[in-house]
Amino acid sequence: MNGFKGSAAKMQPDDVVATAHELDIEPAALRAVMSVEAAGSGFDAAGRPKALFERHHFYKWLKAQPEKLEMAVDAGLAYPKWGEKPYPKGSEAVYGEIQAAYEIDAEAALLSTSWGLGQIMGSNWKATGADSVVVMVREAMESEGNQLRHMANFIKSAGLIDEIQNKDWAGFAKKYNGPAYAQNQYDVKLASAYERFSA
Numbered sequence: 001m002n003g004f005k006g007s008a009a010k011m012q013p014d015d016v017v018a019t020a021h022e023l024d025i026e027p028a029a030l031r032a033v034m035s036v037e038a039a040g041s042g043f044d045a046a047g048r049p050k051a052l053f054e055r056h057h058f059y060k061w062l063k064a065q066p067e068k069l070e071m072a073v074d075a076g077l078a079y080p081k082w083g084e085k086p087y088p089k090g091s092e093a094v095y096g097e098i099q100a101a102y103e104i105d106a107e108a109a110l111l112s113t114s115w116g117l118g119q120i121m122g123s124n125w126k127a128t129g130a131d132s133v134v135v136m137v138r139e140a141m142e143s144e145g146n147q148l149r150h151m152a153n154f155i156k157s158a159g160l161i162d163e164i165q166n167k168d169w170a171g172f173a174k175k176y177n178g179p180a181y182a183q184n185q186y187d188v189k190l191a192s193a194y195e196r197f198s199a
Contacts, residue, residue: 001102001137001138001141002141003048004048004049004051004095004098004137004141005046005047005048005141006047006138006141006142006143007141007142007143008043008047008048008141008142008143009142009143009144009145010042010043010143010144011042011143011144011145011148012145015144015145015148016030016031016034016148019148019149019152022152023152023155023156023161023164024161024165025161025164025165026164026198027197028194028197028198029164029165029167029194029197029198030164031193031197032190032193032194032196032197033118033151033155033164033172033176033190033193034117034118034148034151035193035196035197036186036189036190036193037117037118037119038050038116038117038118038119040117041117041144042116042117042140042143042144042147042148043144044091045091046091046092046095048091048095048141049115049116049137049140049141049147050091050115050116050117050119051091051094051095051098051113051114051115051116052087052094052113052114052119053077053094053097053098053101053109053112053113054082054112054113054114054121055076055077055078055079055084055085055097055112056078056079056080056081056082056084057111057112057121057123058072058077058078058101058108058109058112059072059073059078059079059080060112061105061107061108061111061112061123062078062104062105062108065105068104068105068108071104072101072104072105075100075104077097077100077101077104082180083180083183098113107133107134110122110133110134110136110137111123111125111133115136115137115140115147115150116140116144116146116147116150116151117144117147117148117151118147118148118150118151118154118155120136120150120151120154122136122137124154127153127154127157127158128149128150128151128153128154128157129149129150129153130150136150155176158175158176159175160172160175160176163175167191167194169186169187169188169190169191169194170182170187172187172190173186173187173190
């Protein structure tokens with residue numbers, strides 16, 4: 001994956017507004033989601049897509065391959081339930097985990113990581129409109145515009161337009177971030193970010 005580095009092209013100023021209009025939602029609402037998920041930027045300081053490796057997902061993808069699963073568990077890269085250990089601090093540490101997982105099973109590592117502006121899980125590659133998880137990640141490496149398109153396609157595919165239009169942040173967070181959303185106060189953060197961007 002070439003160190004997970006591509007062109008790393010930034011968004012154009014009008015991209016968010018145009019995408020929000022396509023989705024029939026307020027630009028402030030879309031900016032709120034981007035702000036909470038990736039602090040409003042799709043790339044880290046090294047020019048890689050912002051990412052987060054999910055060890056419990058890696059465990060799930062490797063369950064049918066006991067030897068690889070054992071390697072991953074021994075390396076601290078896989079366990080059955082979310083939240084068993086804290087996430088690593090900083091992008092270098094995150095990519096250290098992704099690279100180590102990639103060397104055990106490349107596809108499972110990509111599927112087990114959330115990518116870019118919308119922090120879309122690799123396992124949701126079909127909902128982003130990409131042809132495969134590899135294509136999704138390569139597109140995310142190329143531009144924030146691609147990441148924004150992935151996010152918009154996922155929001156449509158997951159049926160989340162109504163929640164955003166109605167500012168039902170709890171309903172949105174439950175589908176977007178999973179049933180444990182309240183532990184991280186995603187709904188509260190989204191509401192706060194929306195108020196900030198719509199002011």
